[in-house]
Amino acid sequence: MTPVIALHGGAGTILRHKMTPELEGEYHAALRACLQAGLDVLRANGSALDAVTASVMALEDDPLFNAGRGAVFTTDATHEMDAAVMEGASRRAGAISGICGPRHPVLAARAVMERTEHVLLSGEGARHFVKGAGLEMMPADWFGTEARRKALRAEMERRERGEADDGDPARKHGTVGAVALDAQGHLAAATSTGGMTAKMPGRVGDSPIIGAGTWADDETVAISATGHGEYFIRWAVGHEIDARMRWAGQDLQTAAGGVVEELGRIGGSGGLVAVDRLGNICLPFNSPGMYRAWCGRDGQIRTSIFAD
Ligand code: ASP
Numbered sequence: 001m002t003p004v005i006a007l008h009g010g011a012g013t014i015l016r017h018k019m020t021p022e023l024e025g026e027y028h029a030a031l032r033a034c035l036q037a038g039l040d041v042l043r044a045n046g047s048a049l050d051a052v053t054a055s056v057m058a059l060e061d062d063p064l065f066n067a068g069r070g071a072v073f074t075t076d077a078t079h080e081m082d083a084a085v086m087e088g089a090s091r092r093a094g095a096i097s098g099i100c101g102p103r104h105p106v107l108a109a110r111a112v113m114e115r116t117e118h119v120l121l122s123g124e125g126a127r128h129f130v131k132g133a134g135l136e137m138m139p140a141d142w143f144g145t146e147a148r149r150k151a152l153r154a155e156m157e158r159r160e161r162g163e164a165d166d167g168d169p170a171r172k173h174g175t176v177g178a179v180a181l182d183a184q185g186h187l188a189a190a191t192s193t194g195g196m197t198a199k200m201p202g203r204v205g206d207s208p209i210i211g212a213g214t215w216a217d218d219e220t221v222a223i224s225a226t227g228h229g230e231y232f233i234r235w236a237v238g239h240e241i242d243a244r245m246r247w248a249g250q251d252l253q254t255a256a257g258g259v260v261e262e263l264g265r266i267g268g269s270g271g272l273v274a275v276d277r278l279g280n281i282c283l284p285f286n287s288p289g290m291y292r293a294w295c296g297r298d299g300q301i302r303t304s305i306f307a308d
Contacts, residue, residue: 002297003042005180006273006281007035007055009065009291010193011226012173013305016288024305027064031293031303034058038178039295048188048222049087049110052178056083056106056190059176063145065291066174068104071143071194073152074201079143081194082208083109084120088187088216088277095208096130097122100143103136106192109208111135120208148197155198169269169287172197175207177214177224179275187222187277189214189238196229205229211239218277220245221252227270227287231263241274252276260284 009031014023038055042048060068071079083105084095094113097120102108111133112121121129131137151171158165165172175193182188191207191214199205206213206229213229215238216222223238237259244255256274263270264286271285273292283292289306 001181001183001185002279003180003182004275004279004281004296005035005038005042005051005055005178006275006283006294007031007038007059007176007178007292008224008226008271008273009059009176010174011270011285011287011290012066012169013287013289013291014170015168016306027291027305028303030062030064031291032301034062035293035295035301038180039301042180042182045183048180048182048186049085051180051182052188052190053085053106053110055178056176056192057104060104060106060192065176066194067176067192069143070145070148072148072174072197073144075156075198076201077152078201079140079194080201081105081192082205083192084208084210084214085109085113085190086188086210086214086216088218088222091217093119093210095120095210095214096126097204097208098202099123099126099130100140101127101137102130103138106190107135119210122204151197159198173227173270175226177226177273179216179222179224179273181222181275181277181279185218185277187216187218187275189216189222189224191224206232206237209233211236213238215239215242217242221274221276223256223272223274225270225272226290228268231266231268232270235259235263235268237263237272245276252280252282256282257284260286
């Protein structure tokens with residue numbers, strides 16, 4: 001099996017008319033470097049799970065993306081991060097929600113999968129577990145960036161003025177995630193996010209919800225989503241795509257593209273990255289763009305931001 005990998009840096013892309021060539025170049029370079037981190041694992045015969053973990057760790061460390069360092073703020077100007085991992089061979093999964101502390105929330109999710117009998121830990125208990133697991137912890141102010149602070153201020157002021165949302169996805173959205181198929185034919189997915197700017201404290205998005213923002217089953221598909229989490233939860237996006245492939249015999253493009261298009265029609269902006277058991281890759285989104293990178297069976301790394 002030729003290994004393949006795809007990742008996203010969120011559907012919260014800067015609108016094209018606000019993007020500068022320099023910043024666009026920075027995004028492409030970052031996407032490529034983060035994909036390479038996972039690809040190196042796969043090419044050294046590593047597992048899909050290790051590959052998606054490596055790519056998501058790289059994305060979490062890059063403040064351009066809304067996960068780990070660079071996470072968005074809640075209305076209380078705090079960070080509450082969500083993350084999940086899932087492996088397709090066994091449907092083992094681990095997730096963490098509403099946490100601020102671990103430098104790499106994806107490692108916290110993986111520790112839940114590998115070291116507890118649970119799937120999802122949240123809040124104080126999660127933090128306590130993560131500290132005990134010996135993961136690297138960072139102070140809260142390490143995660144915040146000026147750009148995210150500005151986005152929070154702008155969003156809070158908009159709400160105070162009672163103005164309608166201007167639809168700029170960069171202000172609100174973002175998440176990172178990766179999906180991979182390894183040489184042994186195993187699939188895995190990982191997702192990590194700060195959530196949505198100015199979310200209510202306590203709000204949980206789709207990323208740590210297995211079957212919504214994160215999904216992997218070796219018989220069908222691995223998925224990592226980004227976008228308006230409430231819609232992705234209500235549509236059980238990951239599992240819905242799996243079901244259309246498994247029970248309705250749809251191919252990846254029809255199943256994943258169809259679900260994302262339907263979400264777009266009802267206001268659920270966003271997208272996802274998906275790879276199926278044969279190594280086909282699909283990167284649908286209904287938003288103006290989605291930061292993404294992939295390396296398919298041809299071995300070429302590609303990066304893209306907007307619809308073209
Ligand atoms: N899906 C994430 C959430 O709802 C945010 C995003 O991807 O924009 O928490």
